[in-house]
Amino acid sequence: MQYESPRFLDQGEAALVVEFGDAVDAGINARVLALDRALQRDAPPGVRETTPTYRSLLVHYEPLQISRGDLVAWIESVIARSAGDEAIPDGARWTLPCCYDPAIAEDIREAASLLNMTPGELAARHAGADYRAYMYGFAPGWCYLGGLPPALAIPRRLTPRGPTPENAVLIGGGLSLVATNSMPTGWYVVGRTPEWLFSLTREPPFLVSPGDVVRFAPVDATTFAALEARAAKGEIVARCESCE
Amino acid sequence: MTARLLVRAAGPGVTVQDAGRFGQSRYGVTPAGPMDARAFAAATQAVYAQAAIEVSLGGAVFEAEGASLCIAVAGGAFDMKLDGAQLPSACVLGLAPGARLSIRAGACGAWCYVAVGARLDLAPALGSLSTHARSGLGPKPLAAGDALRLADPAPPPPETLRLHAPWLTGGDAPIRVMLGPQDDYFPPDSIETLLSAQWRVGARSDRMAYALEGPRLIHTRGHDIVSDGAAMGAIQVPGTGAPFVLMADRQPTGGYPKIATVIGADLGRLAQLRPGEELRFRAVDWAEAVAARAALQKEMAAGALLAPLAAGLSTEALLAANLIGGVVNAKE
Numbered sequence: 001m002q003y004e005s006p007r008f009l010d011q012g013e014a015a016l017v018v019e020f021g022d023a024v025d026a027g028i029n030a031r032v033l034a035l036d037r038a039l040q041r042d043a044p045p046g047v048r049e050t051t052p053t054y055r056s057l058l059v060h061y062e063p064l065q066i067s068r069g070d071l072v073a074w075i076e077s078v079i080a081r082s083a084g085d086e087a088i089p090d091g092a093r094w095t096l097p098c099c100y101d102p103a104i105a106e107d108i109r110e111a112a113s114l115l116n117m118t119p120g121e122l123a124a125r126h127a128g129a130d131y132r133a134y135m136y137g138f139a140p141g142w143c144y145l146g147g148l149p150p151a152l153a154i155p156r157r158l159t160p161r162g163p164t165p166e167n168a169v170l171i172g173g174g175l176s177l178v179a180t181n182s183m184p185t186g187w188y189v190v191g192r193t194p195e196w197l198f199s200l201t202r203e204p205p206f207l208v209s210p211g212d213v214v215r216f217a218p219v220d221a222t223t224f225a226a227l228e229a230r231a232a233k234g235e236i237v238a239r240c241e242s243c244e
Numbered sequence: 245m246t247a248r249l250l251v252r253a254a255g256p257g258v259t260v261q262d263a264g265r266f267g268q269s270r271y272g273v274t275p276a277g278p279m280d281a282r283a284f285a286a287a288t289q290a291v292y293a294q295a296a297i298e299v300s301l302g303g304a305v306f307e308a309e310g311a312s313l314c315i316a317v318a319g320g321a322f323d324m325k326l327d328g329a330q331l332p333s334a335c336v337l338g339l340a341p342g343a344r345l346s347i348r349a350g351a352c353g354a355w356c357y358v359a360v361g362a363r364l365d366l367a368p369a370l371g372s373l374s375t376h377a378r379s380g381l382g383p384k385p386l387a388a389g390d391a392l393r394l395a396d397p398a399p400p401p402p403e404t405l406r407l408h409a410p411w412l413t414g415g416d417a418p419i420r421v422m423l424g425p426q427d428d429y430f431p432p433d434s435i436e437t438l439l440s441a442q443w444r445v446g447a448r449s450d451r452m453a454y455a456l457e458g459p460r461l462i463h464t465r466g467h468d469i470v471s472d473g474a475a476m477g478a479i480q481v482p483g484t485g486a487p488f489v490l491m492a493d494r495q496p497t498g499g500y501p502k503i504a505t506v507i508g509a510d511l512g513r514l515a516q517l518r519p520g521e522e523l524r525f526r527a528v529d530w531a532e533a534v535a536a537r538a539a540l541q542k543e544m545a546a547g548a549l550l551a552p553l554a555a556g557l558s559t560e561a562l563l564a565a566n567l568i569g570g571v572v573n574a575k576e
């Protein structure tokens with residue numbers, strides 16, 4: 001549910017939660033990201049860092065520089081200025097190559113069978129949607145994506161599977177996820193991208209920002225291997241429209 | 245010969261930390277940084293260092309190579325020895341090549357900081373030298389046989405100096421918290437329990453989180469929330485009802501309700517508690533938390549005092565030390 005006006009909740013004296021709703025929802029997330037963009041462009045002195053998540057923005061601040069009252073007033077004025085404007089802020093549009101070949105997409109057969117479709121149908125539906133980068137979490141470069149077609153909504157596993165391959169594309173709990181590094185997870189690996197959403201050896205280290213739009217372009221295993229080799233040398237193999 | 249700090253022994257959890265890896269929580273990056281920022285500041289300010297080695301209860305042994313080093317140590321009441329001779333647990337010392345500084349858990353305290361008057365010749369990751377072992381950012385945790393290359397080492401002090409940082413006084417006053425952000429997920433009884441119970445730091449406590457042992461806390465609205473951002477000090481309560489406090493290596497977001505959050509001024513004191521030690525919480529409001537923050541910052545800005553060991557710790561001796569210029573200016 002989206003609240004009529006945001007809730008301001010303290011997380012200690014130096015972090016303020018600005019909560020817009022209590023669900024994973026495109027409209028709620030759009031309001032989070034709009035405030036985040038506004039604070040990224042122009043934050044009052046004392047604001048140190050913002051962490052956007054599905055339904056709230058965590059604002060880290062130095063209370064000896066800006067009081068809670070002044071911070072809340074500043075945020076309320078930003079929200080008031082954008083009142084009625086429900087448009088999602090413009091982000092970059094990314095196309096990530098993605099290989100759905102069951103030899104590489106370790107769990108696609110299992111997930112497809114749970115969804116009563118073929119792996120090919122699952123891949124076509126997954127690659128046919130526009131996603132929004134809702135938030136990062138869990139580990140660096142773990143990018144949670146809204147916009148998964150409802151037909152692909154699948155509960156997370158009851159017990160986690162073993163570590164994912166690098167740059168895994170996953171589904172679980174009504175969302176999609178690109179997971180850069182290898183970790184155990186309760187989600188299903190339905191593809192892999194040759195791109196690194198996070199790489200320490202490349203500038204910039206992170207490609208996709210919260211609020212950006214992401215699409216997946218299916219590639220076969222041969223193309224995947226070739227792109228992966230190029231990405232390993234530091235080349236950006238994802239395409240970006242409207243990148244600055 | 246290049247100056248190096250050799251690690252001769254290191255227990256688990258000995259890591260390099262600077263102030264932390266900030267500004268990138270939006271990409272899932274954990275800030276890391278020191279568990280006890282007060283003690284980190286005392287050690288690093290004394291020798292104008294940007295980073296320090298954080299030593300856990302497992303202890304560590306260091307040796308200088310290629311130059312005599314100026315080293316500051318501060319933190320819990322650790323057992324410090326320079327070639328077998330006892331040192332105060334907070335001091336500035338010279339470490340000559342071949343001499344050994346050995347650090348072991350002492351009377352109390354869980355973390356201590358070893359700052360070298362030099363630049364650590366390490367490549368920052370995402371702008372920071374802090375180790376976050378779980379995501380592989382920053383230097384690997386230190387182990388016996390490691391050597392840290394040092395640039396521009398400062399000369400050692402003529403004698404060992406006691407480091408007196410007034411803000412490091414511990415005390416067992418309750419750890420102050422502000423309720424929320426999800427205190428409305430709990431019935432009044434559970435809030436009352438949080439604030440009245442005697443809690444014990446659990447054995448499964450580390451840089452990521454401190455487990456709290458004590459009564460179970462009951463949720464009224466379920467134990468899953470839609471993930472939101474997590475600050476250091478947030479007290480999360482998972483389905484088991486056993487709370488844990490998120491510390492420096494926490495994930496930047498979390499999906500359990502946070503009943504309360506430890507205030508900034510008391511985070512270092514909490515961090516210095518060992519598994520098995522007990523604590524209580526006390527609720528304060530925003531204004532009191534900020535007043536405590538301001539008081540701590542004021543003390544730290546005034547700087548630590550350095551005094552010869554022979555001078556002892558009397559006020560007169562410290563004032564005399566002050567007069568002879570043994571003052572470290574925190575602002576520099």
